[in-house]
Amino acid sequence: MKPVDIKSLVNYVSLKILGGSDYLLDALEEYLVDGEGPAIVAHKYNISKHQLRGYAQRIIEKSGSEIRAKKVIPILKYISKGVEPIITRNDSGAYTCKICNTVVAREDTEEHVRKYHKDQLTLAVKSMMERLEEYRAKKEKAVAVATT
Numbered sequence: 001m002k003p004v005d006i007k008s009l010v011n012y013v014s015l016k017i018l019g020g021s022d023y024l025l026d027a028l029e030e031y032l033v034d035g036e037g038p039a040i041v042a043h044k045y046n047i048s049k050h051q052l053r054g055y056a057q058r059i060i061e062k063s064g065s066e067i068r069a070k071k072v073i074p075i076l077k078y079i080s081k082g083v084e085p086i087i088t089r090n091d092s093g094a095y096t097c098k099i100c101n102t103v104v105a106r107e108d109t110e111e112h113v114r115k116y117h118k119d120q121l122t123l124a125v126k127s128m129m130e131r132l133e134e135y136r137a138k139k140e141k142a143v144a145v146a147t148t
Helices: 006-018 024-033 038-044 049-063 066-079 106-116 118-147
Strands: 087-089 095-097
Touching (some): 006 024, 006 049, 006 066, 024 049, 087 106, 095 106, 106 118
16 A cells, blocks of 8 residues: 655645635545535535546545545645635636736636745645644644553
8 A cells, every 4th residue: 555645635735725626625525535426516516526536536546545535634624724725716707816816717727826826835835734743743642641
């Protein structure tokens, strides 16, 4: 079994959130962790079930297995709190960058973040990695308390 590529996972999730797909972890939790059907989840988040399955596949690949992905998703949700999209969709369906006020095509949102706002991506990844370390420390403390 392949080890979890946590840095790659955090980078992937950060980029998705910053690019406006902030529903990603909620959708994956409902689909993979809670076992909700892909059509229902996809409809709820206004994406195709193929997109949902693609997101799930990426998380599974980066986690090393589906079992690990199911365990990692709630942790990713926890550590991504506070990371906000910099690209938002308005009522007319246009995607706009909050930082540079550029209108971006839906399929180019992540590329826009990667190319023009790499600093924001770096900050989001750093923030999530710090929260992960805090999470791990709390977990170790809880285990130490439980065994004494």
